[in-house]
Amino acid sequence: MSEAQSAMPGAAFEGAHTVRETGLCGMITLRGDLGASAMAEAVRDAAGTAVPGRREIVHEGASSVAWMSPDELLVMTEYARVPEALAAIGAALKGAHHLAVDVSDARAMFEVTGKPGAVREAIAKLCPVDMGHDAFAPGQIRRTRMGQVAAAFWMVDEGTIRVVCFRSVAEYVFGLLRDAGLPGGEVGLFG
């Protein structure tokens, strides 16, 4: 059995904000009727949370569930727990039309930390998204474009933002996040 590796093990940057690759994270794409009671059961069994509302992300212990589209959720949990979570989803949704796939190795995750204004600024420099305090807050997830590629991000708290992207573009996204925090590039728009 080969040893699982994240996209950029140990990659880190320190500047106006800090960036680090979070390492292996279990991710499951779950598609189906989000309003169904079986779906609520599947999400509860797999991650211990309720089904998130539109553009929301909910956390419970080491697990998170993010709303990706009207018929898609992203279930995040420990890397090693994915088979168990998939089995729980399969059992809860048995007979219902759904799709649940382990996409852990297809994604990369970065964590941007720093002063509240600095992390908002890092994202605002890279994505066409209003990062104002009244427009984006912890508990929301936003799928968008980061530079040239698709990405999604959410705020863990005011000083921490997590970014997920495809593994194939991990190096590019890390470069974007790093360059956004190079000394001399501070704008200070968000305080």
Next chain:
Amino acid sequence: MLILECPCCGVKGEETEFAPGGEAHLKRFGPGSSEDDFHAYLFEKENPRGVHFERWRHANGCGKWFHAARDTLTLEVFGTYPAQTAEPPKDIRDKIAARRPGWRWREFS
């Protein structure tokens, strides 16, 4: 800049987050149709200076298709509505009528 609101996920995003999908409300003429119909379906597209109906996809977001009614000249967006409709809904048409009295687009007005 064109700013669209995706009716599927509610995100108000700018143009680069979306992918254009061409003219809206086309009737497909495939195998078995007359050559004239097929030709018209393939090539005879609206290209107005003003009110236009288009399909868009929230490519860098929720990934869903939807319809948008906008002005090609001013980039004013009259509204977006779900892809699962065969014609522009009444409220969108009323909104356009208020802003552009006497507008016409294909058989709609």
